[in-house]
């Protein structure tokens with residue numbers, strides 16, 4: 001159940017008089033999350049339920065090493081990820097981070113499991129105040145963990161069915177974005193794009209995204225692969241302007257963001273280097289390009305402390321932006337509300353900014369216009385404009 005944010009924004013103009021902890025109270029403000037990787041957003045409870053159902057007792061990384069985790073025990077899963085965080089910024093830690101994706105993936109053994117993992121995640125986030133959730137992932141990753149390797153269309157069908165069930169149960173809203181990795185584009189990109197073009201509809205949009213390590217892989221490199229999606233006007237977001245993983249931490253320039261926009265992306269994943277190009281920032285402001293900021297992810301992987309994240313500057317400048325968790329299973333906070341609650345001061349944002357970001361996210365969401373109106377109506381009833 002969502003609680004309204006009237007208690008926060010209803011008392012307008014008096015925030016300066018409040019106690020600091022009251023000023024930062026965002027517990028009644030609904031959120032919307034646009035950048036969350038499906039498998040990396042499963043809760044330890046969901047992993048354990050599927051682990052028990054499929055009698056998984058051991059998880060091996062792609063290199064065959066046994067990971068120190070009991071996939072049937074939520075506490076063991078939580079402890080395993082907690083232990084990974086401090087070492088994430090080392091080269092060895094980053095490899096362990098990548099290997100840790102095997103935990104959620106190894107318990108998804110059927111299309112039903114994928115649907116249930118999706119349904120549970122959407123409902124869990126709605127219960128934590130999320131009005132609309134967008135989950136992304138690579139169909140080929142799920143295909144390889146599911147028995148008999150079903151085609152991408154069936155993978156997308158299972159995710160949609162989980163989202164549909166969540167909506168039927170509590171009107172929890174969600175959409176799916178199909179990704180392919182920059183490094184695996186040659187192998188999988190074309191089939192992902194073709195499937196999205198086939199399955200995306202105005203009533204039930206499916207987005208497209210490019211993920212993976214950026215340096216050496218500017219978005220323009222994928223113009224040919226993306227051509228059918230661009231032609232069909234599939235809603236597009238691209239991971240761009242983040243940084244490369246440890247130990248190099250190589251900056252990816254704002255030109256990558258420009259190239260992503262030139263390809264037709266209306267949203268940018270991370271986009272932290274946008275702060276270095278004022279001209280492009282102005283272009284984004286005028287054209288409503290939305291920034292999916294993931295400050296906790298950027299800090300956990302050692303790119304920048306949360307206090308240095310440009311989100312506050314983006315909002316003051318008038319950009320459309322919102323906060324997402326990216327890979328919450330690995331990075332601590334399971335929901336946007338928890339992430340914000342723990343980092344309001346470091347991010348230099350106010351409860352009004354939180355409400356504003358939800359408005360931005362609803363406007364930028366990959367949903368039907370009917371769903372957007374419904375979300376806007378819900379949000380306005382909970383947080384009337386001052």
Ligand SMILES: [Zn+2]
Nearest residue numbers: 035239269326
């Ligand atoms: Zn991401």
